[in-house]
């Protein structure tokens with residue numbers, strides 16, 4: 001019965017409908033996180049906006065649950081569902097840069113690499129995240145933070161417009177002048193309001209960045225964290241440093257004596273004029289010489305893909321996060337304890353800086369609420385072997401539980417697993433009620449519910 005319905009749907013689309021009967025199904029249902037193993041009834045690979053409209057109308061009339069997939073990178077695996085239909089935007093990868101207005105229109109199936117490479121050719125960039133295969137859609141709708149955020153803000157702070165297909169199948173524009181309530185909601189409120197088919201971003205002038213990791217031995221972790229919390233917020237906004245605990249990958253360019261060693265480090269990105277590099281890094285050089293560093297000038301898209309090879313698709317991932325306004329000494333004690341116990345080669349803890357331009361936006365101006373945070377912490381247990389899923393999950397949860405009391409109370413929605421409604425509310429604080437009102441207006445039946453869900457009732 002359903003097979004026949006999907007055959008009929010397929011006849012109306014330019015894109016493909018992949019069901020379990022199709023040879024591509026096993027590959028098509030996979031998402032980036034290998035821990036996620038869901039079996040949708042069908043995956044619709046949309047070729048264009050009208051495919052999205054047709055599929056939304058089909059799923060609504062057949063009362064079928066819908067998951068929406070951009071890059072498939074969501075930690076909780078929200079880009080795929082059991083039973084139901086996946087609206088897969090990944091074939092929609094058009095990017096149009098307008099150098100006259102410094103704006104970039106990108107379709108919702110773009111990865112960060114697709115967008116950044118096209119923008120770079122025009123000396124522009126959009127502040128996005130750190131792994132280039134991440135989808136721009138899920139990332140943007142949650143907020144979007146990365147190397148350029150101290151200078152240029154979150155991804156949503158550079159969003160000018162989006163086109164969405166609503167639950168009733170209508171295509172609308174959300175911007176400061178058209179459906180401004182919807183525009184407010186999609187800047188942090190996730191996939192709750194419709195299927196975004198394209199975004200228009202402001203391009204930020206960016207060409208070469210001076211960037212890369214500096215690593216120190218764990219015996220210096222306490223003084224590094226103390227220095228980091230005091231010094232980095234005072235640095236120029238062109239300079240951004242992500243603090244991390246990590247195990248050194250056992251391959252070049254890392255020296256053999258460090259392979260597999262647990263270390264602490266900062267991944268730097270300086271996006272100012274290159275003649276300012278020496279002055280920008282003077283304070284960290286004064287603090288203590290790193291044991292190893294791999295710094296240099298590079299095009300921004302190269303920085304964005306620097307760690308891609310370490311994190312290929314299909315690894316097991318378990319995430320937890322929180323926002324922090326400060327890092328008290330007792331929180332440092334806990335960081336040191338759990339940082340020393342990194343359970344696997346790929347596991348890490350990162351502090352992403354959130355000050356500078358991010359903090360200059362009022363917390364009620366976008367659905368993204370934590371404008372008062374200085375750091376967004378993410379703890380990720382990662383390993384290729386499913387047998388280690390329990391180990392990485394336990395370490396992540398214990399680490400998170402130890403740090404949560406020092407946090408501002410909630411996490412970045414894109415660094416969350418399926419953690420329940422209270423955690424979703426904590427992610428939005430007093431913006432949650434307005435989000436719920438807007439959800440009632442645009443999706444009163446909660447058609448879009450496979451996400452960090454804002455329930456209409």
Ligand SMILES: Cc1cc2nc3c(=O)[nH]c(=O)nc-3n(C[C@H](O)[C@H](O)[C@H](O)COP(=O)(O)OP(=O)(O)OC[C@H]3O[C@@H](n4cnc5c(N)ncnc54)[C@H](O)[C@@H]3O)c2cc1C
Pocket residue numbers: 031032067068069070071072073074075077078079080089108128129130131133134135136137138139140141142143144145146190191192194195196197311414415450451452
């Ligand atoms: C290795 C890695 C590194 C990361 N680094 C960063 C980082 O540096 N900065 C950062 O901000 N985040 C980062 N993230 C988190 C990332 O932002 C989220 O995982 C995000 O959900 C990925 O978007 P996606 O489109 O790939 O996800 P998908 O799994 O495809 O989608 C996730 C959810 O987004 C919504 N969605 C996706 N597409 C659409 C659409 N077109 N319309 C409506 N809703 C849609 C849906 O609710 C969907 O369930 C990282 C994730 C990974 C795995």
